[in-house]
Amino acid sequence: MSTAHNLGFPRIGARREMKRAVESYWKGDLDEAGLLAVGRELRARHWKLQAEAGLDLVPVGDFTWYDHVLDMSVLLGVVPQRFGDVMGNVDLKTYFRMARGRAPGDKAGSADTYACEMTKWFDTNYHYIVPEFNADQTFRIASNKLFDELAEAKALGVRAKPVLVGPLTYLWLGKTRGAAFDKLTLLEKILPAYAEMLARLKQAGVEWVQIDEPILVLDLPQAWKNAFESAYNRLQSSGVKLLLATYFGALDDNTGVACRLPVDGLHIDLVRAPQQLATVLDQLPAYKVLSLGVVDGRNIWRADLEKALAILDSVKERLGERLWIAPSCSLLHSPVDLALETKLDQEFKSWLAYATQKVAEVVALREGVDHGRASIGVMLDASRAAAQSRTTSKRIHRPDVKARAKALSASADQRHAPYAERARQQREKLKLPLLPTTTIGSFPQTQAIRSARSDFKAKRITEAEYNERMKQEITLAVRKQEEIGLDVLVHGEAERNDMVEYFGELLDGYAFSENGWVQSYGSRCVKPPIIFGDVSRPKPMTVDWTTYAQSLTQKPMKGMLSGPITMLQWSFVRDDQPRSLTALQIAFALRDEVLDLEKAGIKVVQIDEPALREGLPLRHADWAEYLRWAAQAFRVSAGAVRDDTQIHTHMCYAEFNDIIDSIAALDADVITIETSRSDMELLDAFVNFSYPNEIGPGVYDIHSPRVPTKDEIVRLMEKAAKVVPVDRLWINPDCGLKTRDWPEVETALANMVSAAKTLRERLQH
Ligand code: GLN
Numbered sequence: 001m002s003t004a005h006n007l008g009f010p011r012i013g014a015r016r017e018m019k020r021a022v023e024s025y026w027k028g029d030l031d032e033a034g035l036l037a038v039g040r041e042l043r044a045r046h047w048k049l050q051a052e053a054g055l056d057l058v059p060v061g062d063f064t065w066y067d068h069v070l071d072m073s074v075l076l077g078v079v080p081q082r083f084g085d086v087m088g089n090v091d092l093k094t095y096f097r098m099a100r101g102r103a104p105g106d107k108a109g110s111a112d113t114y115a116c117e118m119t120k121w122f123d124t125n126y127h128y129i130v131p132e133f134n135a136d137q138t139f140r141i142a143s144n145k146l147f148d149e150l151a152e153a154k155a156l157g158v159r160a161k162p163v164l165v166g167p168l169t170y171l172w173l174g175k176t177r178g179a180a181f182d183k184l185t186l187l188e189k190i191l192p193a194y195a196e197m198l199a200r201l202k203q204a205g206v207e208w209v210q211i212d213e214p215i216l217v218l219d220l221p222q223a224w225k226n227a228f229e230s231a232y233n234r235l236q237s238s239g240v241k242l243l244l245a246t247y248f249g250a251l252d253d254n255t256g257v258a259c260r261l262p263v264d265g266l267h268i269d270l271v272r273a274p275q276q277l278a279t280v281l282d283q284l285p286a287y288k289v290l291s292l293g294v295v296d297g298r299n300i301w302r303a304d305l306e307k308a309l310a311i312l313d314s315v316k317e318r319l320g321e322r323l324w325i326a327p328s329c330s331l332l333h334s335p336v337d338l339a340l341e342t343k344l345d346q347e348f349k350s351w352l353a354y355a356t357q358k359v360a361e362v363v364a365l366r367e368g369v370d371h372g373r374a375s376i377g378v379m380l381d382a383s384r385a386a387a388q389s390r391t392t393s394k395r396i397h398r399p400d401v402k403a404r405a406k407a408l409s410a411s412a413d414q415r416h417a418p419y420a421e422r423a424r425q426q427r428e429k430l431k432l433p434l435l436p437t438t439t440i441g442s443f444p445q446t447q448a449i450r451s452a453r454s455d456f457k458a459k460r461i462t463e464a465e466y467n468e469r470m471k472q473e474i475t476l477a478v479r480k481q482e483e484i485g486l487d488v489l490v491h492g493e494a495e496r497n498d499m500v501e502y503f504g505e506l507l508d509g510y511a512f513s514e515n516g517w518v519q520s521y522g523s524r525c526v527k528p529p530i531i532f533g534d535v536s537r538p539k540p541m542t543v544d545w546t547t548y549a550q551s552l553t554q555k556p557m558k559g560m561l562s563g564p565i566t567m568l569q570w571s572f573v574r575d576d577q578p579r580s581l582t583a584l585q586i587a588f589a590l591r592d593e594v595l596d597l598e599k600a601g602i603k604v605v606q607i608d609e610p611a612l613r614e615g616l617p618l619r620h621a622d623w624a625e626y627l628r629w630a631a632q633a634f635r636v637s638a639g640a641v642r643d644d645t646q647i648h649t650h651m652c653y654a655e656f657n658d659i660i661d662s663i664a665a666l667d668a669d670v671i672t673i674e675t676s677r678s679d680m681e682l683l684d685a686f687v688n689f690s691y692p693n694e695i696g697p698g699v700y701d702i703h704s705p706r707v708p709t710k711d712e713i714v715r716l717m718e719k720a721a722k723v724v725p726v727d728r729l730w731i732n733p734d735c736g737l738k739t740r741d742w743p744e745v746e747t748a749l750a751n752m753v754s755a756a757k758t759l760r761e762r763l764q765h
């Protein structure tokens with residue numbers, strides 16, 4: 001018989017119970033005992049659900065109050081000094097101080113317990129809390145949470161498989177503090193703690209432990225590859241069986257390392273990297289279990305069971321009982337339960353599977369492999385019908401949209417003239433001063449805006465009344481910008497709740513779920529739009545708002561759009577065609593919008609791509625191909641305009657040295673970008689690479705309430721002017737201002753404008 005298991009279940013709860021509990025605990029409305037009770041309830045519910053669905057092994061230790069990497073830090077006693085000396089176990093308050101800088105009951109503003117950093121978990125939109133190591137870091141078991149939860153599971157009769165982040169992945173994800181040192185040197189010290197952990201799990205009667213080492217799908221330095229062998233040699237004596245889990249990509253050059261390790265099983269991701277199966281089968285020693293991740297843990301589509309069974313059947317012949325079946329990765333990245341969707345129609349729902357349904361798919365696959373297809377007739381029929389209707393549905397397939405993307409001509413992604421000529425024409429038309437000032441798009445989302453939106457949603461006001469209120473907000477934003485004296489204005493994005501959702505709602509091919517929540521970080525959940533079909537634009541999306549804003553001023557009004565890669569990156573994307581093609585379809589829809597804006601008299605259009613960098617593949621070898629199609633999609637969206645129409649783009653990150661040539665390849669006339677937090681460190685990139693077009697290095701950090709002084713801005717821009725010719729520099733904040741309030745924004749922007757004046761005098765000699 002084969003084994004069906006799961007790598008991790010979402011912890012948020014189908015109705016985001018975890019979020020609610022944690023937030024009321026933070027507010028002081030729920031005490032610790034109350035919080036813990038909610039956790040117990042959720043775990044019991046999730047274990048029961050998985051066990052009753054028929055899984056042979058159920059993950060334990062995947063539940064967390066904030067983040068599973070933070071849980072590992074606490075389990076290993078890795079608590080930065082600033083949170084005090086922790087002698088015994090780390091308590092919940094320390095845990096939340098590490099996550100958020102404070103815990104309930106703390107006095108506000110104890111600045112020395114600033115939170116740990118947070119960053120993206122591989123190429124997902126989940127964020128983990130970065131472990132901090134110092135050179136004399138020690139490790140010890142400093143939490144009972146995992147062992148308590150294991151006992152809890154056992155008491156409920158669950159066949160538990162504890163889940164840990166493996167030692168190498170854990171060290172890889174951390175950062176060092178203080179004097180520089182190689183964190184790999186900590187391996188020696190961390191292994192005894194892992195060994196003790198495993199011994200305790202063994203003692204508790206555990207048979208299998210899942211140890212996650214997803215860094216095995218990355219390009220690893222040789223020293224790290226070597227370290228795997230010695231580390232797992234040390235851990236093999238614990239007596240528990242280890243299932244080494246890899247996901248999010250192919251093992252490739254790490255296949256040998258992964259297959260040879262002295263563990264009892266290996267999990268590989270066959271959704272992201274189906275091609276790796278043959279090599280892994282060749283290299284896997286005959287005693288090991290092989291777990292195949294055939295159900296997509298990161299997307300919402302119903303699995304094609306027939307296709308998965310074809311793979312599993314062939315492997316079953318070779319492996320027999322050693323075949324395990326699982327989702328590709330933890331289901332943490334999927335919403336919880338499709339049953340809660342009451343507004344999607346039956347056909348649409350038949351295409352989807354959330355975590356609960358994915359567990360059932362894994363079990364069905366085991367049944368199908370072990371007992372033949374007839375044993376899962378109903379599931380198989382539903383899966384076949386979904387696959388069938390997704391290939392033929394007219395809601396999905398639009399011949400006109402496909403034809404357009406297919407007919408992409410070589411010139412569609414090129415502006416007519418090269419930048420220098422465009423810049424000349426744009427200068428003539430826009431008549432901007434040296435060092436023009438602008439902002440990134442959004443202005444404060446005030447209470448007035450929020451209540452207008454909720455009134456409209458609750459049908460307390462009509463659409464006409466809502467539009468009127470939005471126009472008032474736009475008028476206000478324009479008036480303020482004129483008073484401040486900015487050169488290129490924006491309408492302020494009052495009408496947009498979210499930069500992807502807003503456009504998704506106006507495009508065909510997008511759908512929105514009611515309960516498709518996934519954890520982004522801590523208690524924060526997001527509900528990504530679903531791109532299910534060919535994307536097209538039924539009618540203009542932003543033209544009315546933008547022309548209204550333009551009608552209020554003589555200054556150029558910047559049209560504001562979300563770019564194709566960002567639209568893709570922050571959505572659930574269809575899996576029946578390459579992502580590059582979906583991006584291209586979105587690009588064509590935007591292209592029409594850009595042209596309509598131009599036709600309506602808008603002279604400057606910004607296409608935001610804040611997510612371009614996070615779309616980079618995990619393996620360096622795949623970067624060039626991604627960057628090629630991503631840049632092409634951007635150029636398709638921008639490429640049709642006249643030479644005297646100015647295209648801006650915006651990105652909010654500073655690490656861009658390694659992709660600067662691709663950013664140049666976007667061929668935007670102007671890019672505004674984050675630099676302020678790194679004190680213009682970004683500009684280092686320009687010493688070696690002369691960026692050909694115009695650039696606005698953000699002069700102040702909008703993430704902080706701190707208002708920048710004029711002198712500070714002058715100093716930063718003088719630094720910038722040393723590496724970029726001054727006639728190609730713009731002055732702007734480093735991102736949109738929607739999270740700030742007006743008084744702050746007005747002072748900051750006034751300082752920015754007065755810095756520009758000073759600089760113009762100085763730099764023009
Ligand atoms: N135009 C958007 C804004 O100003 C850009 C947001 C972003 O960069 N994430 O809000």
Ligand code: ZN
Binds near residue numbers: 652
């Ligand atoms: Zn930004």
